[in-house]
Amino acid sequence: MTDTTSGDAARATDSAERAGVDMETLISLCKRRGFIFQSSEIYGGLQGAWDYGPLGVEMKRNVKDAWWRANVRERDDMVGLDAAILMHPQVWRASGHLDTFTDPMVDCRNCQARFRADELPSAGDGVCPNCGAKGQFTEPRMFNLMLRTFVGPVQDDAATVYLRPETAAGIFVNFENVLTTTRRKLPFGVAQIGKSFRNEITPKNFIFRTREFEQMEIEYFCRPEESARVHDAWMRDRMAWYARFGMQSGRLRLRAHEREELSHYSSATSDVEYLFPIGWAELEGIANRGSFDLTQHSTYSGKDLNYYDDDRKEHVVPHVIEPSLGVDRCMLAFLADSYDEEVDEKGEKRVVLHLHPALAPIKVAVLPLSRNEKLTPTARDVYARVRLHWMTQYDDAQSIGRRYRRQDEIGTPLCVTVDFQTVEEDRAVTIRERDSMAQVRVPIDGLVDALRERLVDVG
């Protein structure tokens, strides 16, 4: 988990550097093409929540699958978990969230707008970003970021539970269950993907900071003396993951926390920062949390959460390395990173998402040259074959050039064109590549294999 949510946006706002695409262009593309909609839009929207449309849901599934594949399936030292969002309230007393998961909040006495004190340029005598009044802020008050609800038929304190502000706690409270059922030896890790909720005072920057979000978190348990080495290995590993799925290295950096930024229990934390449209900001946190979490949950639950080392005949409380990432923020990074505007020889603009094939929402588009009835049956047949293997779109509206552009704009790596030569002569089709725009002719019978060759590291 990232215990405090402050800092990243502030740094981002100060930064002069920006990614290639601005936020408005990205938001507009996402809405227009069905990646991301404002939540409950027809009712005026709900701040801090977003809905993923037909393309967005596919890309989000792909991001999560790419993470799960690399961090669970392909490793022999990791297992998965999927804990409930609702947890026993005592969990948050042990984790410290009930007492310390807070943001400082100030009100403008003039216009009653509310702000995070740490996000105002200078809170004491600053200018209100809403009404422009000067020096009208109240003293900062601490505000807990957990969302509360009530379970059971009686609404009183006993029934108060919280929507988890992070998924990590589900891993710690299940430490013993995982150990017993998988018979794992140190070092090993547990990976989890799921929704979390934080009552952000000022959700902002599209899907960068939201009240409802999804996390991908790893808790990797190791012997205390190994933790620094394991921490290093995870930093390399996570950076390699971004590279594997095509993120530009120049827009990605590791930043070690300064001593004063560290939580009291953490010996080292590094952020993976990405050059977002709002500037450099946290994409992932990779923390060495020591034995803090297992110790706290042992104390509060009365269960000994430790590991018996059979070789050394000793009990040890493992230390934990935590690489923790938001799915939504990761989506934003991959979208911004892949966005490009090119101008062709005719001076026409081509918008392209250079998404890695594994992340692209649609892998293949099948395009008959025209709606001519001679072409339709064959094009439909090709579509039916391809769809069994990958997310595929069929498009026969408007000119072939416009249809290529439409697919480029949503990042479809391959287009398959069915033309008159296909049905009259060679039973072959044209594969057109998104990035190079190169075209190659392949027989329909070999099409699935030819596509598979080009869809590298998918699934």
Add this chain to the structure above:
Amino acid sequence: MTDTTSGDAARATDSAERAGVDMETLISLCKRRGFIFQSSEIYGGLQGAWDYGPLGVEMKRNVKDAWWRANVRERDDMVGLDAAILMHPQVWRASGHLDTFTDPMVDCRNCQARFRADELPSAGDGVCPNCGAKGQFTEPRMFNLMLRTFVGPVQDDAATVYLRPETAAGIFVNFENVLTTTRRKLPFGVAQIGKSFRNEITPKNFIFRTREFEQMEIEYFCRPEESARVHDAWMRDRMAWYARFGMQSGRLRLRAHEREELSHYSSATSDVEYLFPIGWAELEGIANRGSFDLTQHSTYSGKDLNYYDDDRKEHVVPHVIEPSLGVDRCMLAFLADSYDEEVDEKGEKRVVLHLHPALAPIKVAVLPLSRNEKLTPTARDVYARVRLHWMTQYDDAQSIGRRYRRQDEIGTPLCVTVDFQTVEEDRAVTIRERDSMAQVRVPIDGLVDALRERLVDVG
């Protein structure tokens, strides 16, 4: 959505028929092998919530993928969506949930225990299931099942939002967004998977009825005059899906709702019922909801949610068919359905989950005949090759017979055994099939292909 949650469990309890395995056996297997744990167990648990362990999370992913594949990827008339759990509160006024999503609740005046009135044998003068007192129940009061929370820094009525009690609403409020961005023509459908929450008074029967659960819902929009035919088609289609993934037909049935069970807006609803360990009970609801939802959201939002038929030059409010299923309940059905106890020639019991390969959490287990150091490098190499393609386990602890049993019990369809012949003679391994226990020898170089041939309809 299923508007009322009553009925199914009551019918189930009355039923004399039961599935082959009893609930306690299943719960015990799930806990022992890491499928499903009690939520927040070390803190005494949280009623109505469950955590999916290392095997459970894989199986749950598989169930969701199998549904998504069949209902989105393989169809040309469906797209996906992933709306937020938090929605504008007005959504639930329009849908009717704020007013009518209630259960009748009674208290026992003697012991203060609380019950759902419709689940007591005869509420008025019945016997308290908790203390045995007779005729001590209060009059039934209506209790809203939605979980409330507060967003934003001020906790008052304006900031009250609900955790969605169903995912369907997210589809209706995005109807226009989906239509605009995908340029779909009727008929077409939208599929969604996500968490929902209901404040059940008495969550029970393991993962059958919980407060936090996951849904897989489809809203399929069509012209009004086509809705009866489309409803029939979806019933056939959904039954075929269960068959495709191995569910036993004798434990599955379609039951049309009686007139008095129907919601006022529904012209027809059928339940897919499964023979659970608690008896016949609802697994999926397939409702013809008419134009109720789009009309309601049009009225409350002030936006015209309709479809312009370009051929007929007319506006039409589509009717909707809704196949709606709980992921957790679906997991329970597949687990119960696949559970089997066999007795071998030596009189030893073999517990097997006959899961379809697509649903099995682990597809392949790699088992060296022993821990002999001659075998380990080759076995590890085989493991590394297979793991790139499927969820794979490596197990070298205890006898090969016990290891086969362990894999049978978690439903692993294929075991690959590395023996001395492998390393000393033929560079071949043995594939052992879970159900038939048949063994076949294949060269390591052809292993991935041989496994792929046997892992039918996976991924």
